[in-house]
Amino acid sequence: MRIRKIVNTIISTLILIVFLVLITAVVISKASGGEPSFFGYQIKTVLSGSMEPGIQTGSIVAIKPGGDMSRFQKGDVITFLNPDNILITHRVVAAELNSALGEASYTTKGDNNDSADTAAVSSTNVVGEYTGVTVPYVGYAMSFAVSKAGSVVLMIIPGLLLLLYALYSSWKAVAALEKKNVSSSATGGGGPDTLTDLIQ
Numbered sequence: 423m424r425i426r427k428i429v430n431t432i433i434s435t436l437i438l439i440v441f442l443v444l445i446t447a448v449v450i451s452k453a454s455g456g457e458p459s460f461f462g463y464q465i466k467t468v469l470s471g472s473m474e475p476g477i478q479t480g481s482i483v484a485i486k487p488g489g490d491m492s493r494f495q496k497g498d499v500i501t502f503l504n505p506d507n508i509l510i511t512h513r514v515v516a517a518e519l520n521s522a523l524g525e526a527s528y529t530t531k532g533d534n535n536d537s538a539d540t541a542a543v544s545s546t547n548v549v550g551e552y553t554g555v556t557v558p559y560v561g562y563a564m565s566f567a568v569s570k571a572g573s574v575v576l577m578i579i580p581g582l583l584l585l586l587y588a589l590y591s592s593w594k595a596v597a598a599l600e601k602k603n604v605s606s607s608a609t610g611g612g613g614p615d616t617l618t619d620l621i622q
């Protein structure tokens with residue numbers, strides 16, 4: 423029972439650390455005006471269920487940008503800009519290479535969708551390749567973190583936590599001091615208190 427509790431604590435701590443690191447990376451990237459990135463991988467939020475159950479709604483995914491965007495084959499999962507300039511992560515179900523132009527055209531489909539996407543995807547609109555790394559539910563928090571309200575909250579909360587910790591530490595120190603004083607009084611305080619005690 424004790425081992426199970428320790429394992430649960432370790433797992434929870436690791437998840438919290440990963441979450442905090444990701445949030446920090448996103449906030450720093452957004453503050454500098456760049457794409458949210460982590461060790462060279464772009465972090466994207468998935469807010470639709472078109473790729474479930476592999477990629478859950480509200481997940482974040484790691485995308486590897488760069489390279490030859492005409493290299494993808496049937497079965498690869500790519501992130502691309504659709505005609506409405508919205509980022510989509512879907513699976514390639516067909517690929518056609520135009521050797522003369524050095525470009526490819528992809529037919530894509532969400533794993534959870536009944537039919538393929540209506541518009542073909544040009545390799546020039548591909549942002550990167552899905553690496554297979556996804557973290558469920560963190561996307562909701564990250565979307566909030568990069569919003570105006572989220573940025574304010576992320577600036578205020580750490581300050582409040584530091585203040586609460588300082589107050590708690592002060593209270594603990596005062597309580598320990600009072601306990602020590604009570605203990606000293608209970609053991610006699612170190613000598614007689616009055617002239618009568620000295621005479622007796």
